Amino acid sequence: MSYWLMKxxxxxxxxxxxxxxxxxxxxxxxxxxARNFLKSMQVGDRAFFYHSNTNPPGIxxxxxxxxxxxxxxxxxxxxxxxxxxxxxxxxxxxHTVRVKYVQTFDHALSLSExxxxxxxxxxxxxxxxxxxxxxxxxxKVADRIMLLAQLP
DNA sequence: GCCAACGTTGGC
DNA sequence: GCCAACGTTGGC
Numbered sequence: 001m002s003y004w005l006m007k008x009x010x011x012x013x014x015x016x017x018x019x020x021x022x023x024x025x026x027x028x029x030x031x032x033x034a035r036n037f038l039k040s041m042q043v044g045d046r047a048f049f050y051h052s053n054t055n056p057p058g059i060x061x062x063x064x065x066x067x068x069x070x071x072x073x074x075x076x077x078x079x080x081x082x083x084x085x086x087x088x089x090x091x092x093x094x095h096t097v098r099v100k101y102v103q104t105f106d107h108a109l110s111l112s113e114x115x116x117x118x119x120x121x122x123x124x125x126x127x128x129x130x131x132x133x134x135x136x137x138x139x140k141v142a143d144r145i146m147l148l149a150q151l152p
Numbered sequence: 153g154c155c156a157a158c159g160t161t162g163g164c
Numbered sequence: 165g166c167c168a169a170c171g172t173t174g175g176c
Contacts, residue, residue, distance in 0.1 A: 009174090031159075053174050111175080129157040131173045 003142035004037065004047040005125055006063070006099075007133040015049045015061045015104055023066065023100045027074045028082045030094065034134040041065050041097050048137060048145065050125065058110035059145060067098035105149035117148060 006026065008014065018024055029035055041047075045065040051057055072094040074082035087093040109117075111126065120127035123145075124135045137145070 007174090033159090055176085057175070128175090129173095131158065133173085 002042065002045045003137040003139060004041065004045060004065075005050050005059070005135045005137050006047045007050045007052040007125075009053040010051045011054070014051060015101075018049070018063070018099070018101045019104060021101075023098060025070060025072075025098050026096050027072045029072070029096060029133060030082065030084070031133065034132050035094060035096075037132075037134040037136060038096050039069060041068050043068055046102070046142070047099060048142075052133075056110040056112065058108050058114065059105070059149070060108045061104040062102040062146075063099040064102050065097050066100045069095050070098055072096045107149050107151055109145065109148055113148070114145075117144065 010016075013024070026038070029038060043065055047063045047065065048059045049061045049063055051060050071092045072082070074080050075084040075087040075092060075094045076089070077083050082094075084093055114123060115126045118126055118141060122138065122141050124130055124132070
């Protein structure tokens with residue numbers, strides 16, 4: 001079982017909405033490195049939900065991967081913002097995962113708190129200028145994040 | 153709203 | 165294959 005971190009802007013899709021809907025397809029990722037991480041996710045893996053472009057940004061909860069290597073249908077939607085004219089049904093370019101809600105942390109961990117607790121080597125999201133929306137998280141770091149998230 | 157970081161595109 | 169121009173992300 002591996003740990004990941006996935007970003008979303010709460011204005012676009014926040015953890016409250018995931019809690020209401022319980023499950024969602026993580027569509028619309030259009031960065032190859034992020035896609036490659038998505039493709040390597042396994043059912044049962046866990047992902048920290050990170051709110052980006054908000055004040056404060058940070059880790060707000062936990063999700064679980066329930067389906068892997070799902071063809072992202074938004075690449076075929078000619079009217080949608082994630083349409084990819086180079087994608088075909090025979091050769092889709094974008095795969096993603098389905099996730100389910102696990103929990104919202106009592107104590108959300110802001111980016112500044114994460115910076116205090118972890119180095120950029122330990123946790124990529126604290127690295128300055130990191131724009132990847134899907135990142136791996138080391139097991140040991142994931143354990144420490146979950147401990148910190150339980151503190152008052 | 154600004155702007156640094158950085159990924160992508162396309163001319164050559 | 166280089167690299168300038170351009171677009172996007174996301175913290176602040």
